Amino acid sequence: MNEKNERIVLDVAYQPQVRTTRDTKSLMLDVIIALLPAVVVAVWQFGTQPLLMVACSVAAAVFFEWGYRKLLHKDPSIGDLSAVVTGLLLGLSMPSTAQWWMPVVGAFFAIVVVKQLYGGIGKNFLNPALAGRAFLLSSYSLAMGQFAVPNSLKNIVDGVSMATPLSYLYGGGKMPAYFRLSSLFLGNTPGSLAEVSSLILLAGGVYLIARKVISWRIPVSFIGTVFVLTLIFGGGDMSNLDFALYNVCSGALILVAIFMATDYATSPVTKNGQLLYGFGCGAITVLIRYFGGFPEGTTYAVLIMNLCTWAIDKGFHRHQFGVSKEDIAAEKAAKKAAKEAAK
Amino acid sequence: MSQTFKGGVHPDYRKAPEIPVTVITPPAQVVIPMAQHIGAPCQPLVKKGDYVTMGQKIGENPAPVSAPVHASVSGKVVAVEPRPHPLGDMIMSIVIENDYQDTPCTDLAPLDEKQLKDPEAILERIREAGVVGMGGAMFPTAFKIRGGIGKVDKLVINGAECEPYLNGDHLTMLNFPEQLLKGIELVRIASGVEKAYYGIEVNKQDAIDLLNSLHPEKYGIEIVPEAVKYPQGGEKMQVKAVTGREVKPGGLPSGVGANVVSTRTCYAIYQACYEGKPVIERIVTVSGSALKGTVNALTRVGTPFEYLAEQCGGFVKTPRKIVLGGPMMGICATNFAAPTIKGTAGVLFFTEEEDRHVDNPTCIRCGKCIEVCPMNLEPVFMYMYYSKGDFANMEKYHINDCFECGSCAYNCPARMPLTHAFKTAKLMFQAKAAAEKAKEAKK
Numbered sequence: 001m002n003e004k005n006e007r008i009v010l011d012v013a014y015q016p017q018v019r020t021t022r023d024t025k026s027l028m029l030d031v032i033i034a035l036l037p038a039v040v041v042a043v044w045q046f047g048t049q050p051l052l053m054v055a056c057s058v059a060a061a062v063f064f065e066w067g068y069r070k071l072l073h074k075d076p077s078i079g080d081l082s083a084v085v086t087g088l089l090l091g092l093s094m095p096s097t098a099q100w101w102m103p104v105v106g107a108f109f110a111i112v113v114v115k116q117l118y119g120g121i122g123k124n125f126l127n128p129a130l131a132g133r134a135f136l137l138s139s140y141s142l143a144m145g146q147f148a149v150p151n152s153l154k155n156i157v158d159g160v161s162m163a164t165p166l167s168y169l170y171g172g173g174k175m176p177a178y179f180r181l182s183s184l185f186l187g188n189t190p191g192s193l194a195e196v197s198s199l200i201l202l203a204g205g206v207y208l209i210a211r212k213v214i215s216w217r218i219p220v221s222f223i224g225t226v227f228v229l230t231l232i233f234g235g236g237d238m239s240n241l242d243f244a245l246y247n248v249c250s251g252a253l254i255l256v257a258i259f260m261a262t263d264y265a266t267s268p269v270t271k272n273g274q275l276l277y278g279f280g281c282g283a284i285t286v287l288i289r290y291f292g293g294f295p296e297g298t299t300y301a302v303l304i305m306n307l308c309t310w311a312i313d314k315g316f317h318r319h320q321f322g323v324s325k326e327d328i329a330a331e332k333a334a335k336k337a338a339k340e341a342a343k
Numbered sequence: 344m345s346q347t348f349k350g351g352v353h354p355d356y357r358k359a360p361e362i363p364v365t366v367i368t369p370p371a372q373v374v375i376p377m378a379q380h381i382g383a384p385c386q387p388l389v390k391k392g393d394y395v396t397m398g399q400k401i402g403e404n405p406a407p408v409s410a411p412v413h414a415s416v417s418g419k420v421v422a423v424e425p426r427p428h429p430l431g432d433m434i435m436s437i438v439i440e441n442d443y444q445d446t447p448c449t450d451l452a453p454l455d456e457k458q459l460k461d462p463e464a465i466l467e468r469i470r471e472a473g474v475v476g477m478g479g480a481m482f483p484t485a486f487k488i489r490g491g492i493g494k495v496d497k498l499v500i501n502g503a504e505c506e507p508y509l510n511g512d513h514l515t516m517l518n519f520p521e522q523l524l525k526g527i528e529l530v531r532i533a534s535g536v537e538k539a540y541y542g543i544e545v546n547k548q549d550a551i552d553l554l555n556s557l558h559p560e561k562y563g564i565e566i567v568p569e570a571v572k573y574p575q576g577g578e579k580m581q582v583k584a585v586t587g588r589e590v591k592p593g594g595l596p597s598g599v600g601a602n603v604v605s606t607r608t609c610y611a612i613y614q615a616c617y618e619g620k621p622v623i624e625r626i627v628t629v630s631g632s633a634l635k636g637t638v639n640a641l642t643r644v645g646t647p648f649e650y651l652a653e654q655c656g657g658f659v660k661t662p663r664k665i666v667l668g669g670p671m672m673g674i675c676a677t678n679f680a681a682p683t684i685k686g687t688a689g690v691l692f693f694t695e696e697e698d699r700h701v702d703n704p705t706c707i708r709c710g711k712c713i714e715v716c717p718m719n720l721e722p723v724f725m726y727m728y729y730s731k732g733d734f735a736n737m738e739k740y741h742i743n744d745c746f747e748c749g750s751c752a753y754n755c756p757a758r759m760p761l762t763h764a765f766k767t768a769k770l771m772f773q774a775k776a777a778a779e780k781a782k783e784a785k786k
Contacts (some may be wrong), residue, residue: 005679012765016749017670019699023756122707142769269710322589
């Protein structure tokens with residue numbers, strides 16, 4: 001053999017020898033890109049306070065992820081950007097009136113308790129951002145339920161905080177004229193930071209689906225279920241169609257359906273499983289909105305379905321290649337015949 | 344409309360069929376391993392000091408699943424000893440010192456008119472010429488065709504060439520279309536079927552048009568355009584795309600009345616029957632970032648990799664891997680001195696540039712492996728059970744149906760070693776079955 005070649009150590013790697021350029025980091029980066037317009041809308045409506053909130057939340061999430069793994073001598077994982085996504089989502093689900101330290105507390109719960117204690121990315125069974133939000137909802141329910149008047153309504157509504165459209169839908173009372181459907185769609189409503197503009201969130205969703213970060217199944221079945229159920233049962237003093245549309249555009253439904261219910265680790269991986277999961281999220285959301293203690297139900301609906309994910313995936317085992325329906329029927333018949341023959 | 348299967352990926356193809364074929368000057372010494380097929384290895388028929396002619400049979404085994412090997416150059420046998428094999432290990436090989444005369448061997452005469460219509464004569468010739476599945480599986484072709492006679496009603500010719508980099512099939516279609524059609528006709532006659540379906544991916548539209556212009560129906564051939572998707576060239580995917588049938592788990596295509604023969608194999612059969620030429624050379628696509636560019640090299644069997652690299656312009660960067668075949672299913676060679684064999688469709692010299700290895704891959708449960716699995720498997724769960732050593736659940740998730748196409752691992756954003764794990768698991772299942780069999784035999 002050639003002497004020069006003799007010194008080269010060859011890598012005998014497993015197949016395949018080539019890989020896609022898409023890695024975890026690039027997927028997470030796409031989620032961040034899809035969320036950035038929502039941050040801009042939040043700044044437009046609530047001033048610079050949202051920026052501080054989101055910055056605190058992201059910084060805290062990344063710090064806890066880094067610190068936990070450093071303390072326990074585990075491989076660093078902040079490079080995959082998943083902690084940034086969690087921080088961003090948590091920050092954006094806060095009301096603008098919240099204190100800066102609240103998302104920090106939420107981020108601790110989300111990153112350390114929900115995510116890292118179970119082994120980090122891919123191993124958690126609850127969506128960290130939603131679990132963090134649920135933690136804050138139960139700990140600081142007053143602060144979490146106060147929504148500031150957005151800049152575009154400052155001339156119409158007096159005071160600092162105001163009720164959200166969702167509270168009118170179920171709390172009784174006439175929907176004020178300034179809560180037109182179009183204003184919910186464009187972003188002239190109070191609410192948590194990112195939920196105000198449905199349009200921007202849907203655009204983010206389209207981007208994620210186009211980039212193949214998420215599939216359409218969970219958001220469509222989730223939002224679709226809420227739409228259909230509220231269309232059937234109606235409520236408030238408006239037509240059923242209006243009621244259904246108000247339901248879809250309020251209460252952070254679109255934010256949660258696109259960005260949180262689709263979280264990889266906590267949603268099913270099988271196609272039919274994803275449809276059922278989305279349906280479950282939608283149905284529980286509607287149940288909570290009609291009968292629950294507070295109107296907003298998406299957070300708990302998704303957390304409950306997170307817990308069912310494992311069972312759903314088991315239930316939708318894919319059909320085996322090369323085995324037709326007739327084969328399965330024939331096998332069943334043969335088993336039955338054997339049983340009867342044994343008798 | 345082009346036909347296809349469910350799942351699959353679209354890797355970066357890097358095909359270069361526009362680069363004409365370069366004839367590689369044979370090396371001063373060729374190394375011809377006795378095992379160039381699945382089945383029983385050959386016994387050497389010559390000894391040190393013998394003079395052999397080009398195309399002379401130098402190794403044979405009478406077992407049914409075997410194929411003889413032939414000298415790819417003329418010259419003197421200088422060694423009959425174990426040498427590095429491209430698939431690893433040391434294998435008995437015959438080393439021939441090239442006299443650069445290429446004195447042809449006349450043992451195999453072209454078949455006459457009558458023999459070209461006689462299935463038995465064709466099959467005998469296919470075996471004698473050492474034809475094996477040249478798509479890479481290297482299964483003895485005569486045995487495969489024989490096994491399908493009476494069972495097979497759909498003969499599928501594989502022209503997908505879905506692996507990135509490889510151009511050999513495409514160039515054969517473009518350069519020898521008529522010979523290729525005649526070769527397919529021979530396989531059709533030998534298989535005893537009326538019609539052969541030639542599935543070609545539509546990224547080879549020029550070849551499809553050329554073949555269609557030669558009236559393939561005269562030879563009993565229909566060209567089936569297929570979508571461009573990996574692993575379209577997988578045996579089961581070809582059968583599915585062309586016939587709509589799904590090969591049964593653990594079964595062969597002949598179980599559902601289909602047989603798949605690759606393009607280059609059909610051309611080798613043409614050469615064997617019409618020209619009396621055994622399998623001693625093939626187009627090998629030589630590429631990878633360690634080289635200047637791609638070379639479509641007409642290479643004699645037994646050409647060592649380092650010589651091949653030199654002939655293709657030498658290394659511009661230090662290679663890190665030698666990949667045999669395409670990068671999706673190709674495995675790595677361990678030795679620069681190992682030679683090309685009949686099944687070597689490509690030799691890729693990869694550097695760090697092609698490498699996307701990460702040190703501690705962590706599954707993020709995104710399910711992108713499930714989307715692309717052409718066998719309807721769920722790699723994310725198979726891997727989970729594999730890492731736990733849970734055999735019952737691995738079986739429940741049909742791990743043995745995996746044919747290691749690599750689509751799941753290719754598509755994995757977390758870079759999990761999925762295909763590698765399943766390959767290992769399958770071997771573990773085989774070992775388990777063998778152990779149980781041995782236990783039973785003891786009783």
